[in-house]
Amino acid sequence: MLTIYHNPRCKKSREGFELVKESGQDFEVREYLKEPVTEEELSELLEQLGMAPIELVRTDEKIWKENYKGKDLSDDELVRVMVQHPKLIQRPIVVKENKAVVGRPATKISDLLG
Incomplete structure (x- = not known):
């Protein structure tokens, strides 16, 4: 079964x-x-994506720019920030079994669905 983390x-x-x-x-x-x-x-999810937390952050969001940009945050701190502000998480994320992709561009989803 697939899961899509969707907004x-x-x-x-x-x-x-x-x-x-x-x-x-x-x-x-x-x-x-x-x-x-x-x-x-x-x-x-980050493990399934094979990404570092900063790679999943939407750094153009106002919340990020006003509160976190330029700060030296650890991976754990970045995870906590994204949990507190889920709007900062890149989307969509599609998970199939133990693998996941961020659907930017959407062709990455097609590759996963293959």
Whole structure:
């Protein structure tokens, strides 16, 4: 079963959602702004993505620029910041088994669905 971490207000996330839907595979939707991830979940996602926490941060968001930009934060601190402010998490994230991708560009999702 696939899981998509989705923000329906985000155009890129909606595009990713459509790709997952069109794949015909069973999937569940996690609207992570309504149902936030825990630090443990986010750490597991980062492992599946093969990314460092800073790579998952949306650094153009106002919250980031006003509160965190230029600060030297550890990986654990970055995870806590994203859990506290889920809007900072890149989206969509699609998970299949033990592998995950950020759907930017959406073709990365197609590769995962393969």
